[in-house]
Amino acid sequence: MLTLMLNKSLRRIFALLVLCMGLGLATVPVYAADEQSSQQQAKSMTSDADLWRAIKAGESGYSTYKGVDADILINVAGNEGKILRNTYLKPLLGLAFVGVFVAFLVFYFVNGPSTLSKGFSGKMVFRWSKADLWLHWIMAVSCLIMMLTGLVIMLGRHFLAPYVGDDIWAGIIAFSKFSHDWSSPIFMVSWLACVIKWMPLQTVKLYDLKWFLVVGGYINFGPFKGKHPDSGFANAGEKMWFWSLAIFGLCISVTGIMLVFPTLDLPRIWSMLALLIHGVSAVIIVAFTIVHIWMATVLSEGGMECMVSGYCDENWASQHHNLWYDEIKANGTLKYKE
Incomplete structure (x- = not known):
């Protein structure tokens, strides 16, 4: 009887461990995705700021029209x-x-x-x-x-x-x-x-x-x-x-x-x-x-x-x-x- 109860307890503990491990494995990609998204957003914000800073400074870029000063947005x-x-x-x-x-x-x-x-x-x-x-x-x-x-x-x-x-x-x-x-x-x-x-x-x-x-x-x-x-x-x-x-x-x-x-x-x-x-x-x-x-x-x-x-x-x-x-x-x- 004691042995039977011990086996049931061990099986429940094992099942609980498996469930926790499954939840952990499922959460890791979500956390990784959120981290990657945050990094990309920060990088995008930095890139936009640098882009507009360069445009305001008069740096040339690229445009399909190729006249004089065509690639310069702000003179x-x-x-x-x-x-x-x-x-x-x-x-x-x-x-x-x-x-x-x-x-x-x-x-x-x-x-x-x-x-x-x-x-x-x-x-x-x-x-x-x-x-x-x-x-x-x-x-x-x-x-x-x-x-x-x-x-x-x-x-x-x-x-x-x-x-x-x-x-x-x-x-x-x-x-x-x-x-x-x-x-x-x-x-x-x-x-x-x-x-x-x-x-x-x-x-x-x-x-x-x-x-x-x-x-x-x-x-x-x-x-x-x-x-x-x-x-x-x-x-x-x-x-x-x-x-x-x-x-x-x-x-x-x-x-x-x-x-x-x-x-x-x-x-x-x-x-x-x-x-x-x-x-x-x-x-x-x-x-x-x-x-x-x-x-x-x-x-x-x-x-x-x-x-x-x-x-x-x-x-x-x-x-x-x-x-x-x-x-x-x-x-x-x-x-x-x-």
Whole structure:
């Protein structure tokens, strides 16, 4: 009897051990699978983080399209260029347009115009040919169109778009873009013709330094009052304007071509660099253009007549361009308007 009970107990213990071993063997793969899944998930998360970190750093990958920069999802230089444009270029353009204008307006009210010390003589001296006048005004009008439309394109969303409807703003920006693009070839051709034709008259001379020292004789108070420095056909201020237009007009023309022509499949870093150079050149030309307009119209009595008829008053020529006036008198090329 005791033996029979012992055998039953041993059989139950054995069965219990077998059951435990079976459960253990069944659980091991589950635990292993869970461990493997956790490792794969951690590895996947790490790989995704590394992938996006590399993409944001501008590393190239692979794409089926094989154009320029096709394998680069995020252009780092482009993003940095956009930050520079929005942070510095846009405020500078606004400052060049509004700041320079306001500064000269204040100067005009404080100083007044530069009048002719001997008054108008009534004798008009030949200064510019008809071809010069046409070139000047074609370039001037196209340049002004590009300046105004460029301001709308760069700054319009800040000072104009919030105050008009979306439909009106869409029409304004589309018209500005169209006008900007189609006035640019006219500007480039006239700009090149003006640079070639007028360059011999813009040679920098030693006496141009004195022109700057006495502010061109435009100051009507203090020790500079009545000081009219020597000047040839073009004074030092006009020469500075000419060379600024020549250099930065070239920059605007080249970068404008790079930005407008769709067939130029350029790397995005080149496009952003072209956009930044275009913007910097525009800021400089806008500032100099405003100065040029002020000097030629308001601050210089009798100055505007030169670019309207091609003739200037004899006293104006003697006061503002004395070396040129003395030269044409001496060589016999002085010609009066009939």
